[in-house]
Amino acid sequence: DTAVSQTPKYLVTQMGNDKSIKCEQNLGHDTMYWYKQDSKKFLKIMFSYNNKELIINETVPNRFSPKSPDKAHLNLHINSLELGDSAVYFCASSPPWTSGRVTVQYFGPGTRLTVL
């Protein structure tokens, strides 16, 4: 009965490859997010979807493309992987906004991506 799950947990790949990370939440939340956490633990938002619609798109290289087939899933596809993409990627979800206010976020366990 995992609330927010991600696969895979670990991903080791060569530079230049294309890879995907999947995320699913069974909390019934409308909004899902992708975050990147670097080696210094700094957590930065990348994308957010609300009911399958992209609402936040930070300054992220267009090699990163999120896809939300339904509001319970948000996948992240990365093309032409680079060394600097090595990080831990977290998926999160949050309940519907009330008057546009962000509420608590529920995080997945993370995917550690290592680009060699």
Added chain:
Amino acid sequence: SQQGEEDPQALSIQEGENATMNCSYKTSINNLQWYRQNSGRGLVHLILIRSNEREKHSGRLRVTLDTSKKSSSLLITASRAADTASYFCATAGYSSASKIIFGSGTRLSIRP
């Protein structure tokens, strides 16, 4: 740009002591949240304080918010070994496309 900055970056205390972490932010907020991250895990929400609140408690946690100084503190009383983790503050603004912005975190170590 990064909104919240935690202080100290790292804190090591003896089990049973109290731990205090501070967070400063730059712009007006709707609410401020604290999260915990155990090593190798995702973040877990601890407590949320709204901009019109000054203090909030949850078990051994006490959070204060001073909007005039744009700062918040998280106090963990009677620390336990299981409290060893990184703690992050996160701020939420007012816009409809608002997002929460995380600080850089405080790494807390509890010595047995």
